[in-house]
Amino acid sequence: MKVLLVGGGGREHALGWKIAQSPRLSKLYLAPGNPGLKALGETLPVAAEDVDAIVKAAREKAVDLVVVGPETPLAAGLADRLAAADIPCFGPSAAAARLETSKAFAKEICAAAGAPTAAYGRFHEAGPARAFLRAQRAPYVIKADGLAAGKGVVIAETLAEADAAVDDFLAGRFGAASAEILIEEFMEGEEASFFALCDGERVLPLSAAQDHKRAFDGDEGPNTGGMGAYSPTPVFTDEIREQTIARIAEPVVAEMRRRGAPYRGVLYIGLMIGADGPRVVEFNARFGDPECQALMRRLESDILPALYAAAVGDLAGRTLDWSDEAAALVVLAAKGYPGAYEKGSRIRGVEAANRLPGVVVFHAGTEERDGALIAAGGRVLNVTATGATIREAVERAYAGVDAVDWPEGFCRRDIAWRALAREPGARGP
Incomplete structure (x- = not known):
């Protein structure tokens, strides 16, 4: 089976790593891939957001399946275009992807399906939104309706902060994505x-x-x-x-x-x-x-x-097997992320990390330049590890982090703290 994997981040590296293990795979194409993925298949000079180019590549390479990693091409109708070309696509149509691309639509679906969720209000104007806030209790949850790269949510502790978030969103902080906002009940x-x-x-x-x-x-x-x-x-x-x-x-x-x-x-x-x-x-x-x-x-x-x-449309009767081991992942990000950060610093030690027990490093925001591995994004590396317990997986992941030589990066040092805090005698962060 020939597969075209769309995307070039850590998620796509992990998907490609797993797909490449399949005995049914004959060829893996990557659009655009990344330095970690290129060892698994053939990279194509095609951006993940370029729907026309992806459809063209899928036709030219006569692929049997397109696997879409990121949300942007789905929102742009990539699955619909592939369906019109009679090419199977793992990823929803633009209409179905509205579950992600519109939080208001997702709320409508929850209501119709009886799925439990937070109470909420929808607003296009600041005045009614502010009035609604004053009938709620702190903390206040304000969300942009559309896609905002994971940053379209503010949890405000005070009315002043909530008012500022409402004004910021409706003033166009995320463009069309925040032309409508939701104010939700805070869920404990x-x-x-x-x-x-x-x-x-x-x-x-x-x-x-x-x-x-x-x-x-x-x-x-x-x-x-x-x-x-x-x-x-x-x-x-x-x-x-x-x-x-x-x-x-x-x-x-x-x-x-x-x-x-x-x-x-x-x-x-x-x-x-x-x-x-x-x-x-x-x-x-x-x-x-x-x-x-x-x-x-x-x-x-x-x-x-x-x-x-x-x-x-053929999942009937299928099952999947899962390891009893735990897995943990630590993101190495560029200093300053999620705010302003610099690109171009050199990364060493990834192969040393990969040689450690249970460790696999996935590339998220890297590029190769003159034979060197270079940081090219905010979230740059995903250091993963497995272990018999969550604690062992976490300890192995941090051993992998420590093997990476990248002074310009940083990470959290408390991944899985909630699970570890459940252990006898343990404390939270």
Whole structure:
């Protein structure tokens, strides 16, 4: 089977790493790939956002499946264009991807499907939004309706901060993405990310992970695209899993099908798990990043047949096997991220890290220049590791981090602190 993998970040490196292990794979094309991915297949000079070029490449290479990593090409209708060309695509149509591209639409689907989520209000103007805030209790959650690169959420502790966020968003901080905003009830509990493959009708549950969004230890600092993750996560018990599938995943997929926008691909369900069970924080129309990297380290089954089955509507009867080991991931980011940061610094020691027990380093924001590995993004490397326990996986991941020689980078040093705090005698950060 010939596969075209769209994207060039850490999530795509992990997907490519897993796809490349499939005995059914005959050729892997990468659009555009990255220095880590190029060892696994043939890189193409095609940007992930260039829908026309991706469709053209898929035709010219006569691929059997296109696997889409990031959300932008999905929102732009890549899956629709490929369907018109009769090329199977792992990723939802633009209509189905609205579960991610419009938070207001996602709320409508939750209401129609009976999926539990936070109470909310929708606003285009600051006056009504401010009035709504004054009927709520702190902390206040303000969200841009559309895609904002993981940064379109503010949790304000005071009314003044909430008012400022409303003004900032509606003034165009994220362009069209924040032309409409949502103000949500603050949900108490612990967050987790659950994933399921969908074929438009059926749901094949994967596993859960927990992300770390804040930039610094102790969940301090600004929100980022994710500074680390681990899987499995203790808060996601068997009971919570059953509730998530029965109350959220299956009803939502059924509602999308009823509306004529069947969902095919991976459905990411961001959850808040509290005293009354799981509630939806958000949906993503693709694998979470960096959670995907942890999941790929734990997945024992061949992923390629499952991706193809989801794309062509044939998940019936399929199962996947998971390792009993835990996986942990630490993001090495450029100093200054998620704010202003410099590119171009040299990175050494990645191969040394890869030689450590259980460690695999995925490239997220790198490029090669004159034979050297160069930092070219905010989140630059994903150092993953597996272990018999979460603690062992975390310790191995940090050993990998310490093997990387990159003074211009930084990381959080408390990944998986919630799970580790559950151990007897342990404390939180």
